[in-house]
Amino acid sequence: MTEKKQNYLTHPKGIMSWLLTLDHKRIGLMYLVGGILFFFIGGLLALGMRLELAAPGNDFISSDTYNNIYTLHGAIMIFLFIIPAIPGALGNILLPLMLGAKDVAFPRLNLASFYIYSIGALLAVYTILAGGVDTGWTFYTPYSTQSTSNVIPMTLAIFVIGFSSILTGLNFIATVHKMRIPGLTWYKLPLFVWALYGTSLVQITATPVIAITMVLLMLERFLGIGIFDPALGGDPVLYQHFFWFYSHPAVYIMILPAFGIISEIIPVHSRKKVWGYKFIAYSTLSIAFIGFLVWGHHMFTSGQSVFSQIVFSFITYFVGIPTGVKIFSWILTMYKGQVSFTPPMMYALSFLFLFTIGGLTGIFLGAVALDIHLHDTYFVVAHFHYVMQGGTIVAFLGGLHHWWPKSFGSMYNQTIANICALGVFLGFNGTFFPQFLLGLRGMPRRYATYDEQFVELHSYSTFWSGILGISIFLAVMNLVWSLRKSNKLDPGPNPWGAMTLEWTHTTSPPHPHNFEEDPVLEHGPYDYDKVIVEPTFKK
Amino acid sequence: MSEHHITPLRTYLIIAGALFFLSGVTVWVSYFDFGPFNIVIAMGVASLKATLVALFFMHLLWDDKKNLTMFVMSLMFLAIFIIVTLLDTNFRGGVNSETEYPINKRAAFYDSLPLTDTHGHPVDEHGSDHHEGDEDHH
Amino acid sequence: MSHDSSSPDFLQHHFHDVDQQYETAKLGMWAFILTEVLTFGGLFVAYTIYRSWYPEMFVGANLLLDVNKGLLNTVVLITSSLTMALAIWAIQKKNQKLSLLMLIATFVFAFMFLGIKYLEYSHKFEVGQLPGEYYSYMGPEIAHINNPHIFFSIYFIMTGLHGLHVAIGMGLIAWLIYSTAKGNLHSEYYTPMEMIGIFWHLVDLIWIYLFPLFYLI
Numbered sequence: 088m089t090e091k092k093q094n095y096l097t098h099p100k101g102i103m104s105w106l107l108t109l110d111h112k113r114i115g116l117m118y119l120v121g122g123i124l125f126f127f128i129g130g131l132l133a134l135g136m137r138l139e140l141a142a143p144g145n146d147f148i149s150s151d152t153y154n155n156i157y158t159l160h161g162a163i164m165i166f167l168f169i170i171p172a173i174p175g176a177l178g179n180i181l182l183p184l185m186l187g188a189k190d191v192a193f194p195r196l197n198l199a200s201f202y203i204y205s206i207g208a209l210l211a212v213y214t215i216l217a218g219g220v221d222t223g224w225t226f227y228t229p230y231s232t233q234s235t236s237n238v239i240p241m242t243l244a245i246f247v248i249g250f251s252s253i254l255t256g257l258n259f260i261a262t263v264h265k266m267r268i269p270g271l272t273w274y275k276l277p278l279f280v281w282a283l284y285g286t287s288l289v290q291i292t293a294t295p296v297i298a299i300t301m302v303l304l305m306l307e308r309f310l311g312i313g314i315f316d317p318a319l320g321g322d323p324v325l326y327q328h329f330f331w332f333y334s335h336p337a338v339y340i341m342i343l344p345a346f347g348i349i350s351e352i353i354p355v356h357s358r359k360k361v362w363g364y365k366f367i368a369y370s371t372l373s374i375a376f377i378g379f380l381v382w383g384h385h386m387f388t389s390g391q392s393v394f395s396q397i398v399f400s401f402i403t404y405f406v407g408i409p410t411g412v413k414i415f416s417w418i419l420t421m422y423k424g425q426v427s428f429t430p431p432m433m434y435a436l437s438f439l440f441l442f443t444i445g446g447l448t449g450i451f452l453g454a455v456a457l458d459i460h461l462h463d464t465y466f467v468v469a470h471f472h473y474v475m476q477g478g479t480i481v482a483f484l485g486g487l488h489h490w491w492p493k494s495f496g497s498m499y500n501q502t503i504a505n506i507c508a509l510g511v512f513l514g515f516n517g518t519f520f521p522q523f524l525l526g527l528r529g530m531p532r533r534y535a536t537y538d539e540q541f542v543e544l545h546s547y548s549t550f551w552s553g554i555l556g557i558s559i560f561l562a563v564m565n566l567v568w569s570l571r572k573s574n575k576l577d578p579g580p581n582p583w584g585a586m587t588l589e590w591t592h593t594t595s596p597p598h599p600h601n602f603e604e605d606p607v608l609e610h611g612p613y614d615y616d617k618v619i620v621e622p623t624f625k626k
Numbered sequence: 627m628s629e630h631h632i633t634p635l636r637t638y639l640i641i642a643g644a645l646f647f648l649s650g651v652t653v654w655v656s657y658f659d660f661g662p663f664n665i666v667i668a669m670g671v672a673s674l675k676a677t678l679v680a681l682f683f684m685h686l687l688w689d690d691k692k693n694l695t696m697f698v699m700s701l702m703f704l705a706i707f708i709i710v711t712l713l714d715t716n717f718r719g720g721v722n723s724e725t726e727y728p729i730n731k732r733a734a735f736y737d738s739l740p741l742t743d744t745h746g747h748p749v750d751e752h753g754s755d756h757h758e759g760d761e762d763h764h
Numbered sequence: 765m766s767h768d769s770s771s772p773d774f775l776q777h778h779f780h781d782v783d784q785q786y787e788t789a790k791l792g793m794w795a796f797i798l799t800e801v802l803t804f805g806g807l808f809v810a811y812t813i814y815r816s817w818y819p820e821m822f823v824g825a826n827l828l829l830d831v832n833k834g835l836l837n838t839v840v841l842i843t844s845s846l847t848m849a850l851a852i853w854a855i856q857k858k859n860q861k862l863s864l865l866m867l868i869a870t871f872v873f874a875f876m877f878l879g880i881k882y883l884e885y886s887h888k889f890e891v892g893q894l895p896g897e898y899y900s901y902m903g904p905e906i907a908h909i910n911n912p913h914i915f916f917s918i919y920f921i922m923t924g925l926h927g928l929h930v931a932i933g934m935g936l937i938a939w940l941i942y943s944t945a946k947g948n949l950h951s952e953y954y955t956p957m958e959m960i961g962i963f964w965h966l967v968d969l970i971w972i973y974l975f976p977l978f979y980l981i
Contacts, residue, residue, distance in 0.1 A: 306895075328711045
């Protein structure tokens with residue numbers, strides 16, 4: 088960091104100034120650290136699973152331990168990493184900057200949201216140390232009401248973290264509506280802002296339902312209330328309705344911010360105006376809305392009425408349409424642009440490929456007849472890893488690489504970063520493509536062992552998961568390595584030549600109060616056809 | 627501070643009066659049996675009361691329309707949750723009629739629960755194996 | 765610190781002016797109301813589903829609830845909503861004392877609500893009308909009903925969560941009483957009072973639905 092002026096990292100000083108900070112950028116950093124920590128913990132759990140599955144038989148760990156591992160892997164990755172990470176880390180750092188604001192609407196709520204996340208995280212860690220929980224991250228009844236594992240601490244953790252998610256969403260909605268500088272109308276907003284806005288709407292609407300569901304589950308265990316437990320007159324499928332009413336929109340909480348990141352990276356690294364800005368903006372809102380109507384497609388084999396199967400399947404097909412619109416818009420944005428193969432762009436290109444596969448396979452699963460065969464097989468596992476990891480996590484890595492120089496004032500080694508990006512792409516496909524085949528051939532999920540016929544595909548998957556793990560680890564380490572004091576690579580305020588306010592009007596890293604004076608909007612976010620902005624970093 | 631709309635005192639008192647009146651109405655109506663319309667009428671009156679509270683006491687009538695929009699949206703998503711879940715729970719039994727209701731029409735623990743009087747004390751009517759039932763004389 | 769009209773001490777630094785701060789607070793509060801509607805909403809879903817499966821359970825078991833206490837609670841809560849609204853009206857009209865009085869009245873009515881609820885709950889505990897597996901009341905009125913514990917589970921959870929919100933509201937109103945008495949809230953700045961008022965009206969609103977659903981139909 089060669090910036091001599093005050094920046095948010097160095098000023099104010101002292102540990103208390105961090106613990107009690109109201110600076111959205113510092114809060115974002117704290118979310119980033121927490122998120123990456125839990126990503127690695129979840130990742131280690133996954134590698135444990137892959138080691139067990141490298142060969143049939145319970146050679147590495149017992150089935151009971153395996154049940155705990157996949158439950159913890161799922162719950163930690165989803166609730167402690169994917170849902171909070173992009174809004175909490177990148178959203179917090181960038182949203183006010185992109186709007187020209189000095190902070191989010193409710194800075195104290197923002198800090199509270201981080202501490203609530205931390206409390207939930209501690210409860211999750213307690214669950215691990217107390218021996219885990221073995222119900223699957225979905226906590227289906229009646230097993231979850233009867234299991235002797237640590238169901239209550241984990242459901243309590245999820246309940247608590249839900250509040251963190253709600254507060255973040257609430258804050259962002261108020262910020263986007265009320266804290267923009269004059270002239271920054273809705274259609275001049277960066278698409279990442281649209282994405283965060285759509286995500287926030289889903290967060291505040293869906294998360295309360297998982298909160299009440301976890302409460303009801305705990306009460307079912309404590310009091311035997313009889314709502315979800317069949318032995319007490321209840322209905323386990325009703326639990327699934329409650330659970331998935333949140334958890335399906337939750338996957339849109341996971342992917343919409345990732346879409347937003349891609350919408351930022353592609354125009355910048357293609358030096359070209361976004362094609363279909365309004366398409367992308369409106370498709371975000373459509374996905375947010377339609378996402379609330381399709382939850383039953385997770386329940387095709389559970390015993391719901393045939394009528395609702397048909398309704399859910401039919402509507403599920405519609406949710407793919409706005410998503411497809413985005414993919415085409417991004418591709419058309421790159422067309423005839425000056426594409427540079429920077430690390431962010433490498434991740435964005437990976438995203439386009441991997442997410443398309445993930446999204447399409449989701450449509451396969453939306454067909455009831457096909458889902459009867461594929462439900463609870465590795466086909467589903469492969470599908471959601473393609474969208475969540477090939478989609479969200481790849482986009483998150485791309486976003487980290489894109490905004491790292493802005494956030495820290497240091498440029499990383501782009502060659503190493505590109506190699507790691509390639510490793511992630513190859514490792515990911517090697518790990519998860521075989522799993523589609525495994526699922527089609529009947530390998531069930533959540534099984535610690537399997538028939539001999541599956542060993543070849545499983546061994547490929549395990550091998551490539553090692554490549555994937557190493558690549559992600561090295562990519563993150565490469566970023567962290569750029570923070571060393573001896574790093575001479577100064578990116579300047581606008582290394583990529585971008586046009587949104589965080590690049591054009593702040594230093595790298597930004598000033599504690601974001602802008603030295605209120606920014607005045609001079610052009611749109613992607614006006615590469617009208618304005619020339621020189622990158623401040625030449626490779 | 628720019629002028630915020632101040633609701634007149636009269637308005638508050640009239641609305642409160644209407645709420646008391648409607649509360650009385652809903653209790654009075656509950657003594658008649660309109661069959662399936664009992665629920666419709668009760669929810670209708672409740673919704674009217676709720677509308678008065680939201681528009682006047684909560685100031686939505688005069689506020690920025692975004693606030694009203696958010697409130698209405700919350701009700702809409704709640705309606706989606708209820709209605710779409712009912713599409714499942716009310717239409718089971720189509721393929722297999724045994725699935726029409728939850729599996730346990732009567733939870734198991736009732737088998738060991740004795741009948742009680744209106745004070746909750748067990749009443750031993752059938753001279754069964756349980757002998758702790760005491761007749762309640764008062 | 766001087767009360768400068770262009771930059772009053774209650775204006776937070778990231779806002780340009782008090783109007784922006786006020787409007788933003790309101791928007792945030794309504795977003796929070798949305799989350800409360802969805803939270804309680806989940807419980808209304810459970811009510812609806814079980815009622816549609818077991819209508820006789822609801823129609824029978826609700827005879828065990830005391831309509832008089834329910835109606836009294838309804839009246840108490842509506843009155844408290846009125847006094848809450850009047851507290852804001854008073855402070856807008858620069859009548860600090862009246863506002864304080866109205867806040868205290870609201871607090872008292874809220875306490876009455878909880879008191880009546882306590883009477884209801886303690887009666888139920890006595891006779892064994894408890895949620896879930898703790899249920900033991902098998903009186904003549906409901907001997908023909910299959911799973912009355914489900915009705916009481918839903919009843920206790922919904923009225924319990926509502927009662928918890930009443931209690932939280934009381935805490936918030938107590939804080940308002942303190943702030944108003946100290947003069948921290950006044951005709952230029954009463955945003956917290958209005959926001960807590962909106963929360964309090966929501967509590968009233970939820971009871972407006974709970975009352976007929978459990979006591980009347």
